[in-house]
Amino acid sequence: MSLVRRTVAPVVRPVIRRLDRHLEARMAGRDRRLAETRERAERTESALREELADTRKELRELRDRVHGLDLLLGREGRRVHRQPTVRQIGALARDVAEVTGARGADARREIVQAYRTLVEVENRGVGRIAGGTGNILGKLATVPLLDPPNGEVLEIGTLFGLFAGCLARQVVRAGLPYHLTIVDPISPVQLQEGRRLKHDLSGTPISEDVVRANLHYAGVQPERLRLVRGYSTAPEVRAALAGGGFGVIVVDGDHSAEGVAADLAWVEELAAPGAVVVLDDYGDPKWPGVREAGEAHLARPGTRLSLVGQVTTSAFLRAG
């Protein structure tokens, strides 16, 4: 053994032993921490798996429950569903408030009540109400808030009669005794712009019996109903309604520009002073003739009608 090794070894050996012990202790600590971390991760994983299973179960149950709601309010048998979102109702309430001058809370209350009426009347009846949910609610909520001068209601174009049933109820809600007049040829399939549209997607053929049954289901009393079968342009229809005096008029028949122009010209004769006139599907890209004829009519010198505002795709006019 060299002199250096003999002298250095006894000094270095204890240091190396201390170093070894230190390293072993650190390794043992690391292993313990690793085992603890693994255990924690396993516990978290199993908790997450349990939570996932619970969430899946809840989702399945929720889907089943929503399915029931979908059967009631879904789009099958009509063009659109009757489940407006929170945002849609909020936006509608703002629009109705702006057009009617009502407080936001009052507009919202009117919309919610109109919604209950829409769901109840449509689900009780056969067929469907035409149009999107926002559009229907806009019409039903805005009319009473515009304070029509009387409860004489005229609807030109009724389809299944269900919207008219809802509107009669809204007029009662405004505190007015209603009387409903409906003008429609009541063709077994809907007529538009001289064309016969294909069978109605509700599967129900349109007939006078169906319209009368729907109005009965909606609670319209027979003595408060006048059903005038025919086109709004037919002389015998015009003669039957001579005298007018209507406080609320809904123009929702022939959607061509010529058809709307003819109806608005007739409305000039039929509207009571202060009457509320609803021009449906105004600004709807599917029916460009409605806006075209509406704008042209409102620009005519001497017209009694002026634009109050628009909610979704309905223009609201007031007769002077």
Ligand SMILES: C[S@@+](CC[C@H](N)C(=O)[O-])C[C@H]1O[C@@H](n2cnc3c(N)ncnc32)[C@H](O)[C@@H]1O
């Ligand atoms: C869009 S639907 C009416 C929808 C109904 N107001 C509703 O909200 O459920 C149009 C209706 O107008 C009818 N119609 C078409 N041309 C007409 C006219 N010149 N006079 C009266 N009704 C007409 C159609 O046969 C159809 O029943």
